[in-house]
Amino acid sequence: MECRSNKELKKFVREAKKCAKYGKVADYIPALGKANPNDLSIAIRYPDGKCVSAGDIDRKITLQSISKVISLALVLMDRGTDEVFRKVGMEPTGDPFNSIAKLETMAPAKPLNPMINAGALVVTHMIEGSNVEARLQRLLSFIRKLANNPEITMNSQVANSEFESAQLNRALCYFLKQHKVIDEDVEQLIDLYTKQCAIEMNCLELARVGMIFAMNGIDPDSGEQIIPEQLARICKTFMVTCGMYNASGEFAIKIGIPAKSGVSGGIMGAVPQKFGIGIFGPALDEKGNSIAGIKLLELLSETYQLTMF
Numbered sequence: 001m002e003c004r005s006n007k008e009l010k011k012f013v014r015e016a017k018k019c020a021k022y023g024k025v026a027d028y029i030p031a032l033g034k035a036n037p038n039d040l041s042i043a044i045r046y047p048d049g050k051c052v053s054a055g056d057i058d059r060k061i062t063l064q065s066i067s068k069v070i071s072l073a074l075v076l077m078d079r080g081t082d083e084v085f086r087k088v089g090m091e092p093t094g095d096p097f098n099s100i101a102k103l104e105t106m107a108p109a110k111p112l113n114p115m116i117n118a119g120a121l122v123v124t125h126m127i128e129g130s131n132v133e134a135r136l137q138r139l140l141s142f143i144r145k146l147a148n149n150p151e152i153t154m155n156s157q158v159a160n161s162e163f164e165s166a167q168l169n170r171a172l173c174y175f176l177k178q179h180k181v182i183d184e185d186v187e188q189l190i191d192l193y194t195k196q197c198a199i200e201m202n203c204l205e206l207a208r209v210g211m212i213f214a215m216n217g218i219d220p221d222s223g224e225q226i227i228p229e230q231l232a233r234i235c236k237t238f239m240v241t242c243g244m245y246n247a248s249g250e251f252a253i254k255i256g257i258p259a260k261s262g263v264s265g266g267i268m269g270a271v272p273q274k275f276g277i278g279i280f281g282p283a284l285d286e287k288g289n290s291i292a293g294i295k296l297l298e299l300l301s302e303t304y305q306l307t308m309f
């Protein structure tokens with residue numbers, strides 16, 4: 001059984017919205033602090049082209065940490081698994097996404113996984129190109145293909161706002177540079193990383209990207225294998241084990257689908273072989289996940305038995 005009507009989805013959104021008041025909009029990136037905590041929207045994109053949605057689905061949101069799974073797919077395609085996993089690990093962490101603690105206790109200083117900031121910075125470091133602009137364009141053209149919109153771009157106001165305030169991410173970079181995990185100029189890497197996080201799209205496009213992962217890298221509209229199957233599987237596995245930060249275990253038990261969230265309040269879901277989900281609900285819980293977005297996924301998972309376990 002699947003949700004195939006906007007009306008039904010609206011009912012779930014109304015119910016899930018009730019818990020938005022218990023969350024808080026992220027404001028450590030000042031530009032994100034302006035979001036309305038009561039917003040909640042969702043789109044579901046099926047491989048047969050059908051789409052159902054509820055809420056303000058034209059509103060664009062910045063990807064933030066959702067971009068980590070996309071940059072990982074690109075870098076795995078460009079450099080192969082051996083090179084990538086020499087520099088970043090495959091294990092979940094019980095720490096918050098921006099924590100520096102485990103880096104210090106790991107020898108060599110290898111970030112535990114690509115979904116925490118330390119690991120994502122290493123992945124972004126590996127995006128190929130001669131300068132920041134060329135590397136950003138490379139990532140953007142990949143994302144435009146996944147979302148099927150050649151106009152997708154980044155929000156420079158949000159990028160600048162994060163660039164000004166990303167001192168913790170700078171600290172992670174300097175630590176990684178000291179230990180020779182990265183070797184580029186830190187300001188340059190922060191420039192590219194904050195631009196990557198500020199790439200924006202609406203829920204429908206986010207659901208389409210989720211669908212490509214759900215379909216193991218195939219674009220069902222064109223039949224093209226955009227991401228090799230084995231690499232799409234790796235990305236989905238990280239979504240399950242680390243995609244919801246240090247709440248990934250509870251999320252796997254309660255909801256049971258590969259998903260990746262971002263501090264803008266976005267969640268991208270990939271229900272294997274079935275559909276992609278894009279959610280926007282900016283009020284976050286204490287771990288940085290959309291509080292109403294998780295409730296909404298819980299309701300959907302219960303109703304339509306979406307768990308993959």
Ligand SMILES: NC(=O)CC[C@H](N)C(=O)O
Nearest residue numbers: 064065097117197262263
């Ligand atoms: N969890 C997130 O979405 C983090 C992304 C954000 N740009 C940061 O690095 O802090």
